[in-house]
Amino acid sequence: MPVTSSSQSFSSFVNGWLIRHRYFVEQLTCASSFDETNQEQQQSLVTQFLSHCLQYYQEKSSAVSLAGDNVFTFLCPPWFTPYARLILWVGDFKPSLVFKLTDSTVDDLTRHQRDRISSLRSETRRRERDVMRDFALVQQSVADPPVMLAARRVGARGMVDGEESELEEAMEVLKRGMARAMNSADELRCSTVGKVVEILTPSQAVKVLRTIGELHLRLRELVGLERDHQ
Secondary structure (H helix, E strand, O other), X not given: OOOOHHHHHHHHHHHHHHHHHHHHHHXXXXXXXXXXXXXXXXXXXXXXXXXXXXXXXXXXXXXXXXXXHHXXXXXXXXXXXXXXXHOOEOOEOOOOHHHHHHHHHOOOOOHHHHHHHHHHHHHHHHHHHHHHHHHHHHHHHHOOHHHHHHHHHHHHHOOOOOHXXXXXXXXXXXXXXXXXXXXXXXXXXXXXXXXXXXXXXXXXXXXXXXXHHHHHHHHHHHHHHHHHHO
16 A cells, blocks of 8 residues: 555654654663652653653644545554564554553552552553444444445446445545544553553653653664665
8 A cells, every 4th residue: 555645744753753762761761760869850751751752642643634545554554563563452552551561660669559550450441442342343334234245246347326435435434433543542542651650650650651662662673674674
């Protein structure tokens, strides 16, 4: 599928965004070694990094709205590695992955923090199911018998009056539904990270965000290595 100008423009944005992202990861790595007297500086860095990540999803949302026929490109982006595409969930990381990264990164959670994170984990999984249900309904609408019958007729003998518009309408419904599903998934991704950070102390948040940032960089660096090899 050819790449549209919207996905090309978003790809150009990502190139610059990754440069800033690498800088933030370096800053988070340094801040991970700060003591308790530097919490204000850590909190400032956390706030800046969250704004940086939010910018990515705002730009992505704008690109998706302009993608037209290539909205499907954002569901399985060619700018990710084959491994990264295997773990994608509606076009990006699964929101509940944040909890696994938190568990593996932070070893000094209080009982109250663990209880709040457990409650948030349950809420996030419920919302993930809601997103997937809506996503499945969109796919099912295109697979309904009238649409599939029209598609088979087109494949067998070409289009006749009315059938082309019927298929075009079905595809428009699919594209709009896919875009809504991606926007819902991205909103859940952002809100989940933000809510986890609210539960953590600044020093804990720095460690978790550094891990998230490093994971994203490693996946993108693998893309660069593959392209250089090709």
